[in-house]
Amino acid sequence: MENTTEQIYNLKVNHLNKMRIAVIGAGAAGLAALRHCTSQSNKKSIEVICYEQSGDIGGTWVYTPEVGRDAYGLSIHSSMYKNLRTNLPKEVMGFPDFPIPDNDKSYLTRTELLDFINTYCDHFELRKYIQFHHHVVLVKPLDGDNMGKWSVEVEDLEKKKVLVEVFDAIMICNGHYFQPNIPELEGHTSFKGRVLHSHDYRVPETFAGKKVVVLGAGPSGMDLALEISKHAHQVILSHHLKVPILTKFPSNVIQKPDVVQLREHQAVFKDGSKENVDTIFYCTGYKYSFPFLDKNCGVKVDRNMVTPLWKHLLAIESPTLAFVGLPYYVCAFSMFDLQVRFVLRFWQGFKKLPPKENMLAEESMELKKKLSEGLHVQQFHMMGSKQGLYYEDLAKTADLDPLPPVLTSLHNESSQKFIDDLLNYREDRYKIIDDHTYVQL
Ligand code: FAD
Numbered sequence: 001m002e003n004t005t006e007q008i009y010n011l012k013v014n015h016l017n018k019m020r021i022a023v024i025g026a027g028a029a030g031l032a033a034l035r036h037c038t039s040q041s042n043k044k045s046i047e048v049i050c051y052e053q054s055g056d057i058g059g060t061w062v063y064t065p066e067v068g069r070d071a072y073g074l075s076i077h078s079s080m081y082k083n084l085r086t087n088l089p090k091e092v093m094g095f096p097d098f099p100i101p102d103n104d105k106s107y108l109t110r111t112e113l114l115d116f117i118n119t120y121c122d123h124f125e126l127r128k129y130i131q132f133h134h135h136v137v138l139v140k141p142l143d144g145d146n147m148g149k150w151s152v153e154v155e156d157l158e159k160k161k162v163l164v165e166v167f168d169a170i171m172i173c174n175g176h177y178f179q180p181n182i183p184e185l186e187g188h189t190s191f192k193g194r195v196l197h198s199h200d201y202r203v204p205e206t207f208a209g210k211k212v213v214v215l216g217a218g219p220s221g222m223d224l225a226l227e228i229s230k231h232a233h234q235v236i237l238s239h240h241l242k243v244p245i246l247t248k249f250p251s252n253v254i255q256k257p258d259v260v261q262l263r264e265h266q267a268v269f270k271d272g273s274k275e276n277v278d279t280i281f282y283c284t285g286y287k288y289s290f291p292f293l294d295k296n297c298g299v300k301v302d303r304n305m306v307t308p309l310w311k312h313l314l315a316i317e318s319p320t321l322a323f324v325g326l327p328y329y330v331c332a333f334s335m336f337d338l339q340v341r342f343v344l345r346f347w348q349g350f351k352k353l354p355p356k357e358n359m360l361a362e363e364s365m366e367l368k369k370k371l372s373e374g375l376h377v378q379q380f381h382m383m384g385s386k387q388g389l390y391y392e393d394l395a396k397t398a399d400l401d402p403l404p405p406v407l408t409s410l411h412n413e414s415s416q417k418f419i420d421d422l423l424n425y426r427e428d429r430y431k432i433i434d435d436h437t438y439v440q441l
Helices: 028-037 110-123 219-229 332-347 356-372 384-397 405-420
Strands: 005-008 011-014 019-024 046-051 134-141 150-156 161-167 169-172 194-197 211-215 234-238 253-256 259-262 266-269 274-276 279-282 300-302 305-307 321-323 430-434 437-440
Touching (some): 019 028, 169 332, 211 219, 234 266, 332 384, 405 437
Parallel strands (some): 169 321, 194 279, 211 234, 211 279, 234 253
Antiparallel strands (some): 150 161, 300 305, 430 437
């Protein structure tokens, strides 16, 4: 090969040396990254190391009764609770080349899902690429001749020492359900009862006999209001949806507008009503957080929008940095797989990045469109019913096998059922017939 290094924007593709890629995190996204970096066709051209701060794979799906800090003093990452069953059918939760095997139900328990992730990891023999108990503390861009490369500082938690390694590219797969978002309500410091965020929720029994305000009616708020209602005296589901949620709740669950103020033992709601309550339970979501990113990496988080990124994925200022898994209300594992394949097409030089100005313009046009549809900046990475367009765009742009449209249609049906019939939707069973069709059994 004559010309060994090709300059694509500031992304250098070296056709002779192996590309060194670091993957941060061994949850489902990190495993999808490993699966493709180590595939038969990429094995010869990529050297990959995955750093995982915990002792296990699976990220979110690893349940621990512990809250707060782990044995090494790190914040507990997983927000998993003991009784969780998935809120999506398994038919849309697998990987494109590794679906979840058929069994007698569609909505799995957390242990079944974690077992599946372990089977995926073992099937593709990924464990040997993971360095467990390795906590990434700093990811810093290099300059000069090393422009486009990264220095990664990793703490080996068991040996208590810090290593520094240089990589050509980084896939950030650190999840986004670990940094609680807690709104500062007026009077919050005067409240004398129990205060909890869903990140630290594990079991419903601790709510026995209590009167609880659940703040937020997203998937967690709805699911947890229902779960704790089996033990609590009363649950007040407080939210700012324009119309009340019509799904049937147990009789001890009522709905109220936003909480505007907290007093010693009282919550005051936007409609002026007041309730004496024992517990404030924040189900108010999470913040995107990348505590290891150096300030010069060219990406910031603005009101929960990670920016500037091309297609919610590649850092526009430094495209050897990829954020896998930011979009939400998606078929997560399939999307991770597609995003990783997309990134590798560009990093390996099969596709060329558009000019920087075009990528920036694309991001701002998408933001403008979302704002004009009534969404907030905070919802920039939300896909929901439009997720199919995102998948199509990724596949088309990088000439990749697309995801089957049936994933989106079944995801949409299940999400609607969740809203319409929270008490029973998990009894439904589905079967995918082909790329466009599913049936309810
Ligand atoms: P994670 O699973 O969070 O993995 C990130 C990994 O990165 C972790 O192992 C973490 O230890 C590691 N890490 C983080 N920082 C560092 C660092 N600095 N150094 C080294 N390692 C690091 N999705 C669905 O599709 N269906 C569901 O039913 C569903 N239910 C959910 C229920 C709950 C309670 C939650 C919180 C999420 C749920 N999700 C669900 C979304 C779920 O998070 C995704 O499906 C998916 O598992 C996320 O994978 P991930 O790899 O992006 O992140």
